[in-house]
Amino acid sequence: MVRDGGIVIEIRFHGRGGQGAVIASELLAQAAFLEGKHPQSFPFFGVERRGAPVTAYTRIDDKPISVRTSITTPDVVVVLDAGLMRTIDVMAGLKRDGLLLVNSERIPDRIDKSFTGRIAAVDATAIALSQGLGDRATPIVNTAILGALARASGVVSINNVVKAIVNHVPAKREGNALAAILAYRQVKTLEAVIL
Amino acid sequence: MTTTRAEHHDAKAGGHTTAYETEEDLPEAPVASVPSDVIHTASWRTFRPVIALAKCTKCYVCWKFCPDVAIAIDGDGWPVIRLDYCKGCGICAEECKPLAIEMVKED
Amino acid sequence: MVQEVISGNYAQSYAAKLARVQVVSAYPITPQTSIVERIAEFVAAGELRAEYIKVESEHSAMQACISAAALGARTYTATSSQGLLLMHELLHWAAGARAPVVMGVVNRAVAPPWSIWTDHADTISQRDTGWIQFYCESNQEVLDTTLLAFRLAEHADVLLPAMITEDAFFLSHTVEPVDIPSQEQVDEFLPPRVTKMAIRPGTIGRLGSFTGPDLYMEFRHKIAQAMERSADLFLEIEDDYERLTGRNHGGPLPTYQVDDADAVLITMGTATTTARAVVDAMRARGKKVGLAKLRAFRPFPVREIRQLGARVDRIGVLDRSFTFGAAGAAFTEVVGALYGSRHRPRVRDFVAGIGGRDITPQAVDEMFTALLKDRGPEVDWVGLKHRLEVNRRG
Numbered sequence: 001m002v003r004d005g006g007i008v009i010e011i012r013f014h015g016r017g018g019q020g021a022v023i024a025s026e027l028l029a030q031a032a033f034l035e036g037k038h039p040q041s042f043p044f045f046g047v048e049r050r051g052a053p054v055t056a057y058t059r060i061d062d063k064p065i066s067v068r069t070s071i072t073t074p075d076v077v078v079v080l081d082a083g084l085m086r087t088i089d090v091m092a093g094l095k096r097d098g099l100l101l102v103n104s105e106r107i108p109d110r111i112d113k114s115f116t117g118r119i120a121a122v123d124a125t126a127i128a129l130s131q132g133l134g135d136r137a138t139p140i141v142n143t144a145i146l147g148a149l150a151r152a153s154g155v156v157s158i159n160n161v162v163k164a165i166v167n168h169v170p171a172k173r174e175g176n177a178l179a180a181i182l183a184y185r186q187v188k189t190l191e192a193v194i195l
Numbered sequence: 196m197t198t199t200r201a202e203h204h205d206a207k208a209g210g211h212t213t214a215y216e217t218e219e220d221l222p223e224a225p226v227a228s229v230p231s232d233v234i235h236t237a238s239w240r241t242f243r244p245v246i247a248l249a250k251c252t253k254c255y256v257c258w259k260f261c262p263d264v265a266i267a268i269d270g271d272g273w274p275v276i277r278l279d280y281c282k283g284c285g286i287c288a289e290e291c292k293p294l295a296i297e298m299v300k301e302d
Numbered sequence: 303m304v305q306e307v308i309s310g311n312y313a314q315s316y317a318a319k320l321a322r323v324q325v326v327s328a329y330p331i332t333p334q335t336s337i338v339e340r341i342a343e344f345v346a347a348g349e350l351r352a353e354y355i356k357v358e359s360e361h362s363a364m365q366a367c368i369s370a371a372a373l374g375a376r377t378y379t380a381t382s383s384q385g386l387l388l389m390h391e392l393l394h395w396a397a398g399a400r401a402p403v404v405m406g407v408v409n410r411a412v413a414p415p416w417s418i419w420t421d422h423a424d425t426i427s428q429r430d431t432g433w434i435q436f437y438c439e440s441n442q443e444v445l446d447t448t449l450l451a452f453r454l455a456e457h458a459d460v461l462l463p464a465m466i467t468e469d470a471f472f473l474s475h476t477v478e479p480v481d482i483p484s485q486e487q488v489d490e491f492l493p494p495r496v497t498k499m500a501i502r503p504g505t506i507g508r509l510g511s512f513t514g515p516d517l518y519m520e521f522r523h524k525i526a527q528a529m530e531r532s533a534d535l536f537l538e539i540e541d542d543y544e545r546l547t548g549r550n551h552g553g554p555l556p557t558y559q560v561d562d563a564d565a566v567l568i569t570m571g572t573a574t575t576t577a578r579a580v581v582d583a584m585r586a587r588g589k590k591v592g593l594a595k596l597r598a599f600r601p602f603p604v605r606e607i608r609q610l611g612a613r614v615d616r617i618g619v620l621d622r623s624f625t626f627g628a629a630g631a632a633f634t635e636v637v638g639a640l641y642g643s644r645h646r647p648r649v650r651d652f653v654a655g656i657g658g659r660d661i662t663p664q665a666v667d668e669m670f671t672a673l674l675k676d677r678g679p680e681v682d683w684v685g686l687k688h689r690l691e692v693n694r695r696g
Binding site for chain 1: 305307471472475476477478479572575576578579582660661662663
């Protein structure tokens with residue numbers, strides 16, 4: 001889903017505190033930088049505690065980014081914890097032809113009838129646990145999700161995702177890199193109109 | 196820029212005086228080269244603490260409570276009032292548990 | 303020189319490290335914490351040879367920094383909001399003691415109500431303390447300005463503390479590409495501190511001694527003179543930095559598209575980035591608008607403001623704080639600077655972004671439109687959920 005002409009791409013991440021949503025947005029920025037693009041990523045913090053909903057954002061552009069406002073109409077929404085979808089409108093502002101990527105065993109039914117974009121799903125939790133990243137209560141799914149994002153969106157290459165992980169993740173680099181690659185292979189995407 | 200002659204008279208230091216002609220003569224930071232202990236604050240005193248060593252248990256509560264660091268501990272571990280700096284506030288007498296300190300009027 | 307994708311906070315940490323600071327004393331507070339955490343990591347790893355003094359409050363942190371700086375050490379600290387307010391007494395002390403402490407402040411709203419989001423109330427309310435103050439728009443500017451601040455603060459003709467601010471979350475926690483100068487470049491730009499110390503080890507000195515009405519006023523006048531001298535020195539130092547790194551952020555009031563502008567907005571901090579994009583968008587629609595970034599708040603760039611006022615008829619000032627009972631501080635000082643000018647433009651105050659409320663491109667567009675149409679009150683709170691008018695007395 002790469003846009004031509006170098007239009008800025010805006011991605012919003014939804015997670016719970018401790019799952020690595022903020023790191024995911026920063027790693028995406030690092031990967032985009034390796035691609036030669038201009039990134040900007042930032043979190044929106046509510047109360048800082050484990051389990052609280054966390055939102056993080058990344059902008060990617062071919063030229064230096066000239067805005068510093070919140071992202072209200074993202075092109076891509078990434079959900080690290082499917083349970084959040086019961087309480088948070090994760091699709092708020094998502095462009096109608098955008099991409100929704102969810103950490104889930106199966107592709108969720110289309111939540112919003114007006115959404116005509118694409119929905120992708122990957123069991124990032126299982127992949128993360130298979131690599132010993134986090135635990136059942138709080139699996140650290142961010143690196144897996146990024147691998148899936150690379151495949152589903154085409155916004156960054158898997159090579160640069162892996163490089164970003166190796167350069168910036170402080171521990172379990174191999175496990176995290178492998179998680180990204182596994183998710184890259186396993187993610188499934190469908191057009192919303194088909195669902 | 197001031198051109199009037201300004202004198203900084205440190206009275207307690209025995210008439211030590213530094214004269215500045217203009218602002219330019221002043222150091223950038225307000226630093227005095229005279230230490231503060233040349234000022235003997237004892238002149239405020241009306242009552243003087245007297246320690247009865249026979250009752251003193253060397254608990255050092257008086258030393259701890261003195262707000263002016265005007266109690267020293269001598270070589271044998273006894274508290275000693277530093278009469279150059281003691282202002283006679285009476286806190287040591289108030290706090291002394293063995294009641295070993297009495298406030299005596301200065302003559 | 304290397305390019306890395308880092309946060310505004312880490313930009314401060316790297317600047318302190320490159321500056322080879324000798325003493326750091328700080329207390330954590332959201333959203334400053336990662337600045338000093340990173341510095342602590344540098345020290346622990348042996349990458350920065352500095353004394354990191356752990357203290358129990360921001361008040362003690364500033365006290366430790368004043369003592370270190372007064373004795374000749376290159377000194378750094380960082381704080382935000384409530385922490386800065388707790389330091390307030392000692393901010394006066396640092397300037398009065400002529401201790402060139404450099405401090406990063408993450409602009410965060412002040413309580414109550416309790417807020418962790420950005421506005422400028424914390425540092426604006428310190429504008430009387432004698433500190434040099436810079437407001438930054440990008441992480442690059444944060445890093446560069448921190449390095450500039452060390453050299454300016456420690457200059458023998460200045461010897462004043464300096465604070466560098468960055469908007470909470472918009473810069474502190476936002477990662478973006480930053481050119482990081484090499485250690486060699488910074489060593490050339492910022493040699494080890496060689497200044498007359500207030501008190502030399504081995505001598506007796508009493509800093510801040512009791513002074514009567516016969517001398518106090520002269521000491522304070524010296525601070526005023528030093529602050530005045532710092533304005534031109536800042537320009538020289540920034541030229542020097544440009545020679546080394548190729549970057550110059552344009553002095554105390556860089557302008558954009560003001561030459562033929564019918565209306566100009568003066569902004570501080572990250573709102574500048576958004577405003578610049580709006581200028582471009584409006585120019586494309588044929589509206590002649592421009593922008594001036596108020597980068598240095600202390601010393602206030604009176605000369606540059608008057609130069610701006612001489613060529614423009616309408617000026618809007620975007621204040622990200624408000625002085626109750628008066629108006630936004632930037633507006634008040636702009637008006638004060640312009641009062642003595644022959645040509646006096648119409649000046650308006652736009653109060654926006656308080657407590658982290660987003661300053662949107664639409665809001666900035668509305669500000670410019672109101673300026674161009676000469677419509678609206680003199681002081682306008684923009685973006686309130688319920689419209690209110692602040693009545694100007696007189």
